[in-house]
Amino acid sequence: MSDANPTEGATLTRALRRIMSAPVGRARAYSLLQRTVGQERLLQRFVTEALALRPGDRVLDVGCGPADVLAALPAGVRYTGLEPHPPYLAGAQRRFGPAADLRGARVEDLPADAVFERVLLMGVLHHLPDPEALALLRACLGRRAPGGALVALEPCPRPGRGWVEQQLYAIDRGRFVRSEEALRALVTSVAPQADFDVWEGMLRVPYTYMLVSLRR
Numbered sequence: 001m002s003d004a005n006p007t008e009g010a011t012l013t014r015a016l017r018r019i020m021s022a023p024v025g026r027a028r029a030y031s032l033l034q035r036t037v038g039q040e041r042l043l044q045r046f047v048t049e050a051l052a053l054r055p056g057d058r059v060l061d062v063g064c065g066p067a068d069v070l071a072a073l074p075a076g077v078r079y080t081g082l083e084p085h086p087p088y089l090a091g092a093q094r095r096f097g098p099a100a101d102l103r104g105a106r107v108e109d110l111p112a113d114a115v116f117e118r119v120l121l122m123g124v125l126h127h128l129p130d131p132e133a134l135a136l137l138r139a140c141l142g143r144r145a146p147g148g149a150l151v152a153l154e155p156c157p158r159p160g161r162g163w164v165e166q167q168l169y170a171i172d173r174g175r176f177v178r179s180e181e182a183l184r185a186l187v188t189s190v191a192p193q194a195d196f197d198v199w200e201g202m203l204r205v206p207y208t209y210m211l212v213s214l215r216r
């Protein structure tokens with residue numbers, strides 16, 4: 001299905017994005033939306049396949065949002081979540097309690113020697129224009145412990161997708177959803193050895209992710 005009138009289509013997309021952005025800016029509504037579209041299966045695969053954690057591993061989750069991934073991590077890993085959006089940070093702190101290491105800090109604010117076996121960037125890069133995304137990638141790369149990895153998960157629009165999938169990217173609050181080609185170019189400009197894997201069919205809605213792994 002295509003828009004009969006592209007101008008009307010763009011107006012509708014903008015309106016939908018505006019309508020969604022207030023409630024989804026709150027932790028509970030964000031997590032509820034994620035669960036509704038099938039986040040659990042995605043997180044399970046992400047944790048078991050992409051993170052493959054061992055007891056004692058340190059995990060840094062940059063832009064952790066309400067920290068939904070924390071509930072999916074195996075026991076024995078040490079988790080630190082960084083989140084600049086106060087309502088998400090407060091929601092995560094309410095849910096996981098004072099023992100959870102959740103901070104309203106930037107990567108650069110961490111102690112200089114703080115490194116992690118896994119550094120996560122889940123759904124963050126598409127909120128940032130290229131210069132900021134590159135700066136964040138570099139900062140995260142520098143936080144990998146020896147043998148560690150930066151693991152990113154991003155929406156990944158590919159050609160020939162249906163109208164519903166295209167609309168899901170279009171109404172995303174992240175204004176910099178990149179095509180597969182653009183995302184590969186962005187990442188390889190700072191890390192030429194990056195591994196890429198396309199994940200399809202993980203949600204109850206048509207959606208494609210790109211998993212990016214950058215081993216140290």
Ligand SMILES: C[S@@+](CC[C@H](N)C(=O)[O-])C[C@H]1O[C@@H](n2cnc3c(N)ncnc32)[C@H](O)[C@@H]1O
Nearest residue numbers: 062063064065066068084085088122123124127
């Ligand atoms: C789509 S949400 C993803 C939240 C969480 N990672 C998840 O997968 O559910 C994007 C998050 O990135 C955060 N964010 C945006 N810019 C950021 C930056 N420069 N550094 C760290 N986090 C950022 C936002 O506050 C938001 O919580």
